Amino acid sequence: MLVYIAFAIALFFAMNIGASGAAAAMGVSYGSGAVRHRKLALAICAFGILLGAIVGGGEVVKTIGSGIVPEKILTVELVIIILASATSSLFFANLIGIPLSTSEVTVGSVVGVGIAYQSIYLQKLLVIMSFWVIVPVVSFLIAFLFGWLLKRKSKYDETTETERWKKPLTVLVIATGFFEAFSAGMNNVANAVGPLVGAGMISTTTGVVAGGIAVAAGALLLGDRVIETNGKKITNFSIGEGCIISGTGASLVTAASIFGLPVPLTQVTTSSIIGIGAAKSGFTKEQSRVIAQMLKVWIVSPVFSLVISYGLVKLVLESDFYSFIVLVSGCIATMGIISLTKTTNKKKTSLRDKKRKITA
Numbered sequence: 001m002l003v004y005i006a007f008a009i010a011l012f013f014a015m016n017i018g019a020s021g022a023a024a025a026m027g028v029s030y031g032s033g034a035v036r037h038r039k040l041a042l043a044i045c046a047f048g049i050l051l052g053a054i055v056g057g058g059e060v061v062k063t064i065g066s067g068i069v070p071e072k073i074l075t076v077e078l079v080i081i082i083l084a085s086a087t088s089s090l091f092f093a094n095l096i097g098i099p100l101s102t103s104e105v106t107v108g109s110v111v112g113v114g115i116a117y118q119s120i121y122l123q124k125l126l127v128i129m130s131f132w133v134i135v136p137v138v139s140f141l142i143a144f145l146f147g148w149l150l151k152r153k154s155k156y157d158e159t160t161e162t163e164r165w166k167k168p169l170t171v172l173v174i175a176t177g178f179f180e181a182f183s184a185g186m187n188n189v190a191n192a193v194g195p196l197v198g199a200g201m202i203s204t205t206t207g208v209v210a211g212g213i214a215v216a217a218g219a220l221l222l223g224d225r226v227i228e229t230n231g232k233k234i235t236n237f238s239i240g241e242g243c244i245i246s247g248t249g250a251s252l253v254t255a256a257s258i259f260g261l262p263v264p265l266t267q268v269t270t271s272s273i274i275g276i277g278a279a280k281s282g283f284t285k286e287q288s289r290v291i292a293q294m295l296k297v298w299i300v301s302p303v304f305s306l307v308i309s310y311g312l313v314k315l316v317l318e319s320d321f322y323s324f325i326v327l328v329s330g331c332i333a334t335m336g337i338i339s340l341t342k343t344t345n346k347k348k349t350s351l352r353d354k355k356r357k358i359t360a
Contacts, residue, residue, distance in 0.1 A: 002076045003201065009080060010215050013087040014192035017102045018049065018218025020090055020226055025049075025184050025246070025269065027227045030241030034170045040225050044174065045181040047092035048217035052185025053212030058204050059260035060187050064194025067124050067260065068223070069114040074199040077317060078113050081211030082195045085109040085309035089301050101298055104132065106191035108302030112309030116318075128261060135252050135263050138272040141300060143272035146244045169239040176246035181219075183250045184265050186257035189215050231292030245272040267298060307331065 025048070026041040035041040065071065089105040114120035162262065192214065193207035202210070209286060249269040256263040274291060283291075311327045314320040 003079065003099050006076055006079045006083065006196065006201065009083040009087055010192050010196055010211075013083050014189070014211050014214030015092065015218030015222060016087060016090045017188050018046070018215040018220070019222030020102060025180040025249075025265070026177045026336045028180075028242045028245045028269070028273070031171050031228055032173055032239050034173040034239055035177070038224055038227055039225060041177070042220050044178055045184075045223070046220040048178045048181025049185035049189070049215045049219060050212040052182035052187075053189040053208045053215070054185075055182075056186040056257055057189045057208035057212065058252075060190035060257055060262050061204050061207060062196050063124075063128075063193045063260040063262060064110065064190045065196075065198025068107065068110045068121055068128075069117075070119055070121075071118050071200075073113075073119055073169065074195065076199060076201065078313070079195045079199045081309050081312045081316070082106075082109040082113055083192070085112065085312065086191065088308060089225060089305040100243045101132075101266050101301065102188050102191045103262040103264050104298065104302040105305040106194070107262060109309040110195070111302075112213075112306035112311075113313055115306070116310050116313035131256060131261050131263055131347035132267070135256060136267045137214055138309075139248050140271040140275040141250055141267045142248045143244055143275030145247075147241060147276040150240055150244070151280060157210065166239060173239050173242040173246060176243050176250060178251035179268065180246045180253070180265075183253035183257060185212055185215065187253050187262060189264060190262060211315060241276045245269065245276055250274045264298070 006027075026035065026045040029044075030038060031037045035044070035246040086102070086105045089108075090102060091136040107125075111120060111125065189211040191206055193211035194204065196202045197204050197207045246269075249265065249272050252268055253263055253265050270291075306326060311324055314327070315324040
């Protein structure tokens with residue numbers, strides 16, 4: 001019975017992965033106008049994901065399954081806890097339409113289990129976490145550089161693109177979007193099936209195929225809101241800029257996947273988008289708002305999934321109610337501090353407004 005529950009959660013998680021990080025891969029093509037219909041963009045994305053998972057998804061599966069915690073501690077119960085913790089974090093983000101890093105929530109869930117059993121490959125974890133910072137920064141810098149160069153060359157500028165350049169660039173941005181979806185299949189499918197493989201519940205080959213199908217289905221059926229957020233609400237792209245964004249993200253994520261490193265595809269893509277926007281016109285108020293909201297989710301998500309997985313291990317498997325109570329109390333205290341900070345800031349703002357009215 002528990003085995004079926006584990007597979008059901010993995011399937012649900014895989015579909016949410018498709019709706020979140022993987023669907024964002026074609027957001028650039030959609031946002032630039034190269035693909036005008038969302039469903040067509042999502043269909044292209046789904047095919048790219050499936051192909052990427054089958055061709056090169058095995059290395060990251062091994063890392064998620066046995067590269068962070070030892071295989072010997074992974075039981076069916078722990079797999080359920082890992083997947084349930086990661087899924088709950090990702091599902092919440094999908095509800096509010098924010099593209100979340102599935103790699104971060106999955107690794108956070110695995111680490112939570114490892115902490116509970118005091119068994120983590122710390123060196124490997126630190127390498128993975130360092131690339132969570134390095135890859136998005138490199139993506140931003142590359143996109144900013146090419147965006148600055150495009151701005152200087154008026155023939156590539158969005159206001160002066162001729163029909164001669166639009167057609168080949170349209171094909172190129174769709175191709176790079178497909179390449180980014182392919183890289184998502186290589187990297188993100190492992191988040192859903194890696195724990196199953198690590199526990200010996202399914203083979204690597206079967207896992208990447210089944211996971212690829214599930215993630216592709218999620219992108220096609222559930223990715224509308226995320227692709228709208230990434231494609232339309234952050235910045236407006238020319239077709240040439242779209243090529244830079246998709247090509248940069250796809251190349252970096254594919255390179256990481258070859259070495260078995262789970263990296264945040266959504267952060268890489270969005271960092272490219274921010275780089276293009278900054279090179280073109282700086283930051284607008286709307287861009288800053290969306291970016292700030294995503295940054296908050298990115299920071300909280302791995303910690304959130306870690307806390308959930310650790311708490312479930314203590315409560316369900318070890319019946320350690322005292323540790324669970326302490327954990328819940330810490331969460332409540334944190335939320336209380338955040339609420340008090342917001343209330344204090346509102347009062348300060350209100351007092352400043354009153355003083356301005358008086359002086360006026």
